[in-house]
Amino acid sequence: MGNRDATGDSQADDKRPGREYRTVADLVDDGVYRLDADGCFIAVTDAFVELTGHTRDDVLGEHVSSLVDGQDGERFDDLRTRLESDANTTFETAIETADGDRRPCTMQVSPLVADGEVDGTVGVVRPIENGARQPDQPPATAVSEPLATVIDEADVGMVVIDDAFDVVWINETAEAYFGVDRSDVIGQDKRTVIEETTRTSLAEPDASAETDDDNTDVEQFECHITPGPDREGRWLEHRSTPLESGPYAGGRIELYYDITDRKETELARVESNQRFESLVDAVEEHAIFMLDTEGHVVSWNEGAERIKGYDEAEIIGEHFSVFYTDEDRADDVPQQNLTQARETGMVEDEGWRVRADGSTFWANVTITAIRTDGELQGYAKVTRDMTDRRERERQLRHERNLIEQILETSPVGIAVVNPDGSTSRANKRMAQLLELPAEDASAYTAGQRAMFDADGAFLPVEERPAFRVFETGEPLYDQEVLLDPDGKRRWLSVNAAPITSEESDPERVVVTATEITELRAVAERRKRELKEREKELATVRLATNLLKTGEQPTEELLQEFVTKLPQSFRYPDRTAACVSVGEHEAATESYEPSEQSIAATATTANDTPVTIDVVRTTSQPETDTEPFLEDEQQLIETLATLVAFHFERQEYIDELQAETRRLEQFAYAASHDLQEPLRMVSSYLQLIERRYGDKLDDDGREFLSFAVEGAERMRSMIEGLLEYSRVEAQGGPFEPVDLDAVLEDVLRDLEVRIIETNAEITTASLPTVEGDASQLRQLFQNLLENALEYSEGEPRVHVSAERRGEKWVVSVCDDGIGIEPEETDRIFEVFQRLHSREKHDGTGIGLALCRRIVERHDGEIWVESEPERGSTFSMTLPAVSEDGA
Ligand code: ADP
Numbered sequence: 087m088g089n090r091d092a093t094g095d096s097q098a099d100d101k102r103p104g105r106e107y108r109t110v111a112d113l114v115d116d117g118v119y120r121l122d123a124d125g126c127f128i129a130v131t132d133a134f135v136e137l138t139g140h141t142r143d144d145v146l147g148e149h150v151s152s153l154v155d156g157q158d159g160e161r162f163d164d165l166r167t168r169l170e171s172d173a174n175t176t177f178e179t180a181i182e183t184a185d186g187d188r189r190p191c192t193m194q195v196s197p198l199v200a201d202g203e204v205d206g207t208v209g210v211v212r213p214i215e216n217g218a219r220q221p222d223q224p225p226a227t228a229v230s231e232p233l234a235t236v237i238d239e240a241d242v243g244m245v246v247i248d249d250a251f252d253v254v255w256i257n258e259t260a261e262a263y264f265g266v267d268r269s270d271v272i273g274q275d276k277r278t279v280i281e282e283t284t285r286t287s288l289a290e291p292d293a294s295a296e297t298d299d300d301n302t303d304v305e306q307f308e309c310h311i312t313p314g315p316d317r318e319g320r321w322l323e324h325r326s327t328p329l330e331s332g333p334y335a336g337g338r339i340e341l342y343y344d345i346t347d348r349k350e351t352e353l354a355r356v357e358s359n360q361r362f363e364s365l366v367d368a369v370e371e372h373a374i375f376m377l378d379t380e381g382h383v384v385s386w387n388e389g390a391e392r393i394k395g396y397d398e399a400e401i402i403g404e405h406f407s408v409f410y411t412d413e414d415r416a417d418d419v420p421q422q423n424l425t426q427a428r429e430t431g432m433v434e435d436e437g438w439r440v441r442a443d444g445s446t447f448w449a450n451v452t453i454t455a456i457r458t459d460g461e462l463q464g465y466a467k468v469t470r471d472m473t474d475r476r477e478r479e480r481q482l483r484h485e486r487n488l489i490e491q492i493l494e495t496s497p498v499g500i501a502v503v504n505p506d507g508s509t510s511r512a513n514k515r516m517a518q519l520l521e522l523p524a525e526d527a528s529a530y531t532a533g534q535r536a537m538f539d540a541d542g543a544f545l546p547v548e549e550r551p552a553f554r555v556f557e558t559g560e561p562l563y564d565q566e567v568l569l570d571p572d573g574k575r576r577w578l579s580v581n582a583a584p585i586t587s588e589e590s591d592p593e594r595v596v597v598t599a600t601e602i603t604e605l606r607a608v609a610e611r612r613k614r615e616l617k618e619r620e621k622e623l624a625t626v627r628l629a630t631n632l633l634k635t636g637e638q639p640t641e642e643l644l645q646e647f648v649t650k651l652p653q654s655f656r657y658p659d660r661t662a663a664c665v666s667v668g669e670h671e672a673a674t675e676s677y678e679p680s681e682q683s684i685a686a687t688a689t690t691a692n693d694t695p696v697t698i699d700v701v702r703t704t705s706q707p708e709t710d711t712e713p714f715l716e717d718e719q720q721l722i723e724t725l726a727t728l729v730a731f732h733f734e735r736q737e738y739i740d741e742l743q744a745e746t747r748r749l750e751q752f753a754y755a756a757s758h759d760l761q762e763p764l765r766m767v768s769s770y771l772q773l774i775e776r777r778y779g780d781k782l783d784d785d786g787r788e789f790l791s792f793a794v795e796g797a798e799r800m801r802s803m804i805e806g807l808l809e810y811s812r813v814e815a816q817g818g819p820f821e822p823v824d825l826d827a828v829l830e831d832v833l834r835d836l837e838v839r840i841i842e843t844n845a846e847i848t849t850a851s852l853p854t855v856e857g858d859a860s861q862l863r864q865l866f867q868n869l870l871e872n873a874l875e876y877s878e879g880e881p882r883v884h885v886s887a888e889r890r891g892e893k894w895v896v897s898v899c900d901d902g903i904g905i906e907p908e909e910t911d912r913i914f915e916v917f918q919r920l921h922s923r924e925k926h927d928g929t930g931i932g933l934a935l936c937r938r939i940v941e942r943h944d945g946e947i948w949v950e951s952e953p954e955r956g957s958t959f960s961m962t963l964p965a966v967s968e969d970g971a
Contacts, residue, residue: 249336
């Protein structure tokens with residue numbers, strides 16, 4: 087196309103060249119103009135109009151100097167000359183704009199040559215502030231094609247093809263873009279060029295080729311140039327416009343803009359969007375979806391499907407307000423949320439949302455406005471199902487409230503103490519106990535309040551319960567702390583326990599406190615009372631002990647009692663006492679009757695008066711306003727009664743003893759005195775028998791023998807009785823008695839009976855006991871005689887002994903006839919017998935005598951028996967105190 091004249095037909099039709107240039111030039115951003123041979127504007131582009139601010143009508147026909155600096159205007163006149171030698175030129179000037187400003191710009195001018203003559207100029211105006219070109223940049227390589235000069239300047243690849251699709255021109259930029267040489271492609275068929283030369287360079291050659299087939303529309307598409315040896319890889323935007331007039335009418339002008347940067351950014355964005363989308367799709371915990379600017383759902387992820395229950399197909403396109411409850415919709419909440427997101431960029435909300443099945447869940451929702459270059463694109467909405475968490479939080483809150491409530495309503499003061507002594511928590515009760523204002527309880531620091539120990543000594547902070555727990559790590563219980571020792575004297579019982587974490591040192595200590603002032607007062611009173619009682623009890627015990635002995639002479643007893651009595655009183659040193667029982671009286675040394683006294687009296691059954699009189703020896707007015715306590719009065723009354731009881735009993739015992747003695751004397755006297763007349767009866771009966779025996783008939787002799795027998799029986803009864811009455815009065819002194827020896831003696835005496843009855847008597851080893859040897863001999867004799875007597879066959883008898891405490895239990899066991907259970911008591915009475923004399927001879931006094939002997943030895947006797955099988959008589963006898971043998 088080299089020598090083709092771009093303005094070739096300008097003479098024929100003035101408008102054609104204008105249109106032609108405009109078509110091309112309008113695709114270029116810079117202002118392009120054409121001047122006629124006289125330097126007047128005959129065509130300008132829209133960009134020129136915009137740049138200068140003058141309308142096209144104002145400019146056309148005007149001389150170039152009306153718009154440019156005067157000097158520069160003159161330069162245009164020189165141009166004609168200059169251009170003849172120098173094909174084109176660029177210079178800086180200033181354009182006068184419509185509003186009078188002078189706008190600096192570069193102006194590039196190229197001569198238009200027609201038929202060897204310069205026929206006007208064509209130029210490009212570029213404002214300097216645009217900075218698109220350096221003002222001093224050297225002019226582009228001169229070519230014969232003026233338009234190409236202009237076009238080459240632009241960063242735009244340009245290819246012009248004629249109606250036969252032959253390339254007629256290609257600019258430098260396009261050469262670089264496609265990696266071709268102008269000389270190789272001009273004149274070639276465009277399709278061939280694309281196929282053969284640039285086939286591989288155009289990523290979408292078909293799209294490019296197709297446009298050529300349909301040559302009427304403005305085409306626009308993007309294509310990718312792959313990198314090659316002569317070219318860089320890049321993205322181009324292709325625009326082509328059909329040329330309707332001029333030399334290439336029916337051809338096209340194709341422009342290629344480098345859009346690599348934009349395209350790469352775009353691709354990167356697409357790629358990251360894809361990555362992001364796949365990420366978002368996979369998230370299940372969150373519903374993540376996009377809304378368009380109106381609030382319609384445009385995307386949907388797995389989480390959204392799971393949480394909201396809609397599948398993608400059914401929800402896309404729906405308005406997002408379906409997720410809201412009816413009430414929220416009625417209150418216009420969805421729209422408000424969108425509005426807020428639009429205005430502030432983001433909105434976060436928590437509330438009930440509705441699933442596809444109508445169920446609701448508690449949701450946390452964020453809506454973020456998505457903007458590109460400030461323009462709202464839609465919204466991203468993220469929804470989380472918080473139902474579980476909300477429930478957990480609700481429960482936690484509930485628990486916390488409960489604990490809080492327990493803490494606050496607890497009747498026990500509770501505080502949590504930090505290692506530095508400050509309080510991290512304290513309840514109302516604690517505040518009350520420490521007398522702090524309730525709201526300040528937690529501001530309390532140990533040491534603020536003085537505390538004292540049980541002895542009233544000041545408690546330094548480090549010795550208080552909480553600090554001791556910090557030190558030892560061990561809990562502490564029931565520590566008594568005194569507050570206000572000089573005032574209200576309030577007592578607290580304090581417990582403290584460490585709160586530890588994994589066996590480390592205590593982080594905090596829980597301290598609880600309860601007020602025990604009342605309790606302590608009560609306890610102390612009780613203690614005092616107890617002490618008093620103990621004192622009284624001791625006195626009473628003493629009195630009972632003293633009085634029990636009974637052996638002591640009355641005077642001595644009373645003296646001992648009265649000497650110890652003051653010790654039971656509050657001030658023993660200043661207390662004196664006097665006790666009298668009947669005619670007996672005993673008093674402490676310092677006793678003198680006084681005004682300050684208390685007295686108690688009692689009488690025995692025999693009307694013996696008992697008096698206890700207690701006096702204060704020295705008077706001390708401050709303590710003696712009430713010289714004696716009521717308890718003390720009660721004590722001596724008790725003691726008086728006790729003393730009266732004692733003497734009453736003593737009197738009774740004395741009487742009994744006297745009575746017994748009288749009876750014994752009577753029995754003794756009676757039996758002793760009866761012996762004499764009985765002996766006389768017996769003597770005379772013997773005399774009758776001897777002298778007149780043979781004169782009596784049988785009856786007479788029989789009667790006489792009855793009388794003799796009766797007298798004999800009477801004698802043994804009287805003897806028994808006599809013996810019985812003498813047990814107490816005529817008994818020997820007690821001494822250790824070897825029962826083995828005693829038994830040996832008895833058995834010797836009974837030898838004849840034993841042989842007669844063919845009895846077998848066995849004995850275990852018997853102890854030595856404390857007693858009256860002859861009475862014990864009597865005892866064994868009676869028991870063994872009975873054992874031999876009350877037996878049907880050959881008697882088997884066993885004697886044994888068993889230690890029981892201070893006593894020996896000695897038993898005589900036979901296999902005889904036995905005794906009916908109801909008779910076991912009666913047989914120990916005097917003259918009580920169970921059998922006739924014909925069957926078993928006896929007086930009925932043996933066991934009575936045994937009982938009396940045992941009783942004299944401070945023991946008991948009893949029988950265990952079974953009729954037909956035998957009897958065991960047992961008795962207790964005192965062991966010998968020293969060796970117990
Ligand atoms: P007596 O002189 O009749 O033996 P005791 O006082 O010794 O008087 O005994 C009183 C009664 O107890 C006896 O009459 C006899 O009936 C009964 N008795 C005493 N010892 C035994 C015995 N070992 N076995 C059965 N009965 C006995």
